[in-house]
Amino acid sequence: MQYQVKILEPTDLWYLQNNINKETNKYYHPTKDIPFAQQLEIRLENSGVIIQKGSLHRCIGKLNYGIYKTDNRLKDMWVALRTEIDYNAPVYQGTGMVYLEPRQKGYFLHYTYIDLSEREQWEFDDGVFQFCSNNVVIGAKRLKFRQIAGSNDGKWRLAIKALPGQISRVVAGTTTPARVIELSRGEILIADYDMVKGYTNGIEEDYRKLGHFGKGGGEGFVWMYSGEGKLLVTENDGIGLD
Template sequence: MHHEVKILEPTDLWYLQNNINKDTNKYYHPTKNIPLVQQVEIRLENSGVIIQKGTLHSCVGKLTYDVYKTDNRLRDIWVSLTTEIEFNAPVYRGLGMVYLEPRQKGYFLHYTPIEVSEQEQWEFDDGVFQFCSDNVVIGAKKLKFRQMAASGDGKWRIALKALPGQIARVITGTLAPAKVITLKRGETLIADYDMVKGYTNGVTEDYRKLGHFGKGGGEGFIWIYSGEGKLLVSETDSLGLG
C-alpha cells in the first residue's frame, strides 16, 4: 500500500474565464478564491487498505470489496459504537488505485505515515486515523474522566496494532504538521495543550494541574506523558500554522 497526497488546481480555461494570471496567482488571488482541492491517492499492489466509511471517491483496477472484521464480531460492533470507526468499514484489496474524497481549500490535512509492529499498540485521538493496511486489529480504549474533559475526544479512542509477525502501515491526518518522536525511559513530555495525537503502549498519559494549592507556576492544567514508547506530536497545532 502506497499513498500520495495531491493538490488539484482548476483548468487553464477556468483561469481564463475568471481573468486570473495562472503564473502569478496560482495559489492566491487578492479578490477571487482559487478552488484548490486536496486528494489522497492510494496505490494497491496485491495488498489491501481499510478506509473510513464514506471517504471513498472512486477506485479502479482489479480490486475486490469487503468490510473490516476480525475473529470477534462483538468486538467489531463495540469499536463501531465507541469510536468513529465503523464495524463495516470498507476494505479494498487487489491491484489498482483507490481515491479518497477530495478536501476543499481550508480543510486540508497533514498526513503522517506510521509503521506499526506487532509489539506496538497505537492509540489515536478521534479524527486522527485516516486509513491503514489491512493486516491490523482495531480495538477501542476508554479514556479517564480528566482526559475526556480536556481533549474533547469523547469516551473512547481507537487502539490499533499489527497482526502477529507482520508490520502494518497507518496514515494519520492532523490540522497542523505532525511527527513521531521517541520517549526514552526516564523522560517526560509536558505540554499545556493537546499536542500529542497518539502514542504507543508503554507511554502513560495524564491530565492534571501543575503544582498544588495554587502554586502551579501559572500554568494550570497540563498534559503529562511519561514512560517509554513513541508519540505522534503536532508541535504547531496551537500556533495556527497548519
C-alpha cells in the first residue's frame, strides 16, 4: 500500500475567465481567492486498505469491496460506538487506485506514514487516523479521568495493532506537520499543550499540575509522557509555521 498527496488547482479556463495570470498569481491573488484542493491517492498492489466510512471519492482497478470485521461483531459495534471508526468501515482489496474525498483550501492535512509491528499497539486522538492496511485489529482504549479533562477526545481513543506475524501500515493526518519520536526508559516528555497525537503501548500518559500553592514554575497543568515506546508529535502546533 502506497499513497500520494496531490494538490488540485483550477483549470486554465478558470484562470482566463477570472482574468488571472496563472504564471504570476498561481498561489496568491490580492483580490480573488484561488481555489485549491488536496486529494490523497492510495495505490494498491495485491493488498488492501481500510478507510473511513464516507471518505471515498472514487476507485479504479481490479478491486474487491468489503467491510472491516473481526470474528466478534459485538466488539466491532462497540468500537464504532466509542471511537471515530464507523461500523462496517469500507475495505478495498486488489490492485488499483483508491481516491479519497478532496479537502478544500483551509482544511489541508499533513500526513504521517507509520509502520506497525505485531509488538506495537498505537492509540490515536480523534480525527488523526485516516486509513490503514487491512491486516490490523482495531479496538478502543478507555481514557483516565485526568486525560479526559485535559483533551477534547471524549472517553475513548482508537487503538490499532498489526495481526500476528505481519507488518501493517497506518497513515495519520494532523493540521500541523507531525513526526514519530522514540522515548527511552528513564526519559520523560513534558508539554504545555496537546502536542502528542498518538503513542504506542509502553508509554504512560498523564495530565497533571506542576507543583502546588504557587510552587512548580507557574506552568499549571501539563501533559507528561514516560516509559518506553514511540510518540506521534506535532511540535509546530500553535506556532503558525505550517
